[in-house]
Amino acid sequence: MKNAQPEKSLSAQIADAIRTAIVDGRLLVGDRLPSEAELADQHGVSRATVREALKRLAAQSLIRTERGAFGGAFVNHLSYDEARAQQVTTSTLLLGMNAISFQVACEARYALERSCTALAAERRTDALLDKMRVEIETQSAPDLSDEAFCASDVAFHRALVDCAGNEVLSYHLAGSVEAMQPLMNMITFTARSRAEIIDLHRAIVAGLELRDVASIDRALATLEAYTITLGQSVLKARATR
């Protein structure tokens, strides 16, 4: 069994040691780490090296630091929002760097989204349905920018996954769908295509209201097919330009 990285930098090694302690539960949420000076002593390195290690952990939101007396580095309580923000950053970058075709991205997005329809139909609340109706209203504004339309679209689908009433599922789905948004944004929406999309959004809300899973799935499938068509026409237009 060989070591994967025989000689990582000291700051990376120290970061790994602390990270492992956190993941394994030897350090609990809210625990305070020793001061930088103490850590430097314990590991036999300089304070600068310890600080680089701590910054690595801070970048992963594993710890937070507070200044002043009785400050220091504390094991952070990772919130759903923080975790999702990180997931979105990583995933967005990954997708942006790997020449993903629009069709593959679209297929993945709607496949993921369909995973919550059964639970969403069962558990949808009036508050979330209202939220979705409000977003549909927003999307219907004739002078809305493409950017704002997309933002409202994300909010709409976010509400849809929240309908499933499972916070873990919401976290994963919202992160995944949000990360794909830059790829989805390749499309420019005409008034006509916006109207089509809004109609499908209405169908989704109606399906949720009636707890009719099949109709929601049909609407999502139609939305997927329509989005792919739009994407292809955009690509074709670019190619012949």
Place this chain on the structure above:
Amino acid sequence: MKNAQPEKSLSAQIADAIRTAIVDGRLLVGDRLPSEAELADQHGVSRATVREALKRLAAQSLIRTERGAFGGAFVNHLSYDEARAQQVTTSTLLLGMNAISFQVACEARYALERSCTALAAERRTDALLDKMRVEIETQSAPDLSDEAFCASDVAFHRALVDCAGNEVLSYHLAGSVEAMQPLMNMITFTARSRAEIIDLHRAIVAGLELRDVASIDRALATLEAYTITLGQSVLKARATR
């Protein structure tokens, strides 16, 4: 519009600036950043501060550093494996810290997994089916440790999502499912329960072979219900102990 963090540390600000440049595409994969000394000059800070900023970015796999002449910090090509590893770290920690009930985790896991069944049935390859059969064989070994059984279970489900033949979907699903494994591991498997699970795995493979989506979904639903039952009995045993 107020600034969220009016005064972040300089190293955090510099890290943000570089991160934004990467995400926005002003820095491309493979590009070399200026040397630490140059960055220090450009931002009017010391080299130590720049180094802390770079370590933050390295922790997110956004850059990699090479030593020596013509070394430096390079914009990293994020691979699916690296991205998934990070996603799993973050998600695992999030789920471990937030008192997620076993039932909620289980429900989310199988909901996500079901999102790929239709595509998987359509596109499954013989190679992946064989892989799944091999894992079933592994799981059938009578002297297998719980740990090894779980590892093989993960590999089996990983192959299932790969059947969908969509790399983006594989990335999201594999990461999500893997992150939930520690929660799933609360269960200790008896010989009897292992046999039940293996039967359901066989049913999944058979369903894929016949491209029978409904039977795969049934098997997954049964697996979900059975897993939740197992989890509840474990919890009950602990409570009365």
Place this chain on the structure above:
DNA sequence: AGGCATTTAAATGTCTGACAATTATTTTGG
């Protein structure tokens, strides 16, 4: 005793300058 201002101490944030270690390139020597 109680409240307010000041001091103090502990910690992180930053800077400076130095040296070690690494590595591609260049030079040198045969």
Place this chain on the structure above:
DNA sequence: CCAAAATAATTGTCAGACATTTAAATGCCT
């Protein structure tokens, strides 16, 4: 022409210093 040695650029690490922040301790006045 090729191999060995010198070179230069760059990151990794260290030591020490000072600035800044913040909670607690202290002291003073009412």
